[in-house]
Amino acid sequence: MEPLDKSSLIRDAIRRAILDQALAPGDTLPEDTLGERFGVSRTLARHALAQLASEGLVELRRNRMAIVAMPSFEDARDEFDIRIQLERLVVDRLCGKLDAVQLAELRAHVDEEERSDGNNGGKSAIRLATEFHVKLAEMTGKGLLTRYVREIAYRSCLSLATFGRPHSSECAISEHRALIDALEKNDAEQASALMSDHLEQVAGRAFLKVPERRGDLMEVLAPYAVIEKASPRKRMQGG
Amino acid sequence: MEPLDKSSLIRDAIRRAILDQALAPGDTLPEDTLGERFGVSRTLARHALAQLASEGLVELRRNRMAIVAMPSFEDARDEFDIRIQLERLVVDRLCGKLDAVQLAELRAHVDEEERSDGNNGGKSAIRLATEFHVKLAEMTGKGLLTRYVREIAYRSCLSLATFGRPHSSECAISEHRALIDALEKNDAEQASALMSDHLEQVAGRAFLKVPERRGDLMEVLAPYAVIEKASPRKRMQGG
DNA sequence: TGGTCGTCTTTTGCATACAATGCGACTGCG
């Protein structure tokens, strides 16, 4: 009854640290430090990093320390384009198929989002909102769709951490509620539209609106500011 | 200028073997056998398997030999649902954006599909058709979208190998040509529709049509027949 | 003859050891 494999634990821990913004994009992830921290060898730490890299949360560079991924602005925008397609598929498949228990679970989750909103600077709010979307995907019962939504939602989470403004998760809560209502009422059209709009809103709030005019250099350069933050020799702070 | 890392070579080789159906779903992939075959240690073979598992082409089972993934019928159907969404996004982004060189490259690829159609039992035909879709995705210049399409196209390739009938790639060629024409003429509506229809056709030809009536047990059980094929002690045949 | 248990082999899970690479610091020179 042990955890089926230890590297999963490490992977999950690191992932959570990233999603909670305990680790910022660009932060280094040395294998031995990770192993030491979790009481395992470098082998498993390395394996965990490889998995996270395949999810796009970590960037592996040959002969260099792995770092928390730093999504580019274009990446972030692309993510949401894809997310919209995938999650429209989710709500389409889900519409009218949810039982009372599932609806209650979703509403409970949104309640939790509301409670924790702004608790620690809204950092776990992003994670909770992300988990709401993952939960929806899981309820389709479709393994592959769930995996894809989960992965891209995690990535989006990282992008939001990178580019997002600090505030702005509150509105998501009411949008989540409206979506649940539409799903309950079996209104597929509206549910799809709500999901699209919701994700567009999230992207928009987070500055991801496709820049109409590329004149504003400050915005374009904003992402690269995080590089300064990663001082040399820095290791795994946080935890 | 060395291959940036050796495990990538192994991974690519195994992947290609799977896509060419040199390795069938359910075939076992022992770490040391792979390592021996490619002249590397178990460590790298293991790493390669892990990557392929993250792509869904290989199934890892704790304390057991890895096997080539055996997609379920539902998985296969879900894959195409997702593919349709992702590839509609591709053609939408691509429409009217392709230059003459790119169009020529696509047409050349289709010509190659035509030439090799039925050469070795149509096995490489599936791979080539898959690569056409990947090529389209690459031309969007969107890294994430490309990665997703590539991955799900590979998985579909595996599903087709599992469930598909032997014939039936020929029609895909004319559909590919029609798609290129629509892209050239900047007819986004038609291109999207063609892509959707095309993928539905592919799925349909491969038995993936959602079974209207579940009466035919033989068809439903067909996928599980491959289990018999995987005899005990079998190792890595082909190569 | 058929089923069950125990042992034995194969194979994986994980750690450790060694080689190679890259970065930073230090030194020497202009």
Add this chain to the structure above:
DNA sequence: CGCAGTCGCATTGTATGCAAAAGACGACCA
């Protein structure tokens, strides 16, 4: 004082070794 070359250390790349789990095979019993 600044710059270039060189050395050394930190960190990864890869192989190997040992322990444990899972299946295969054979023996024993009903």
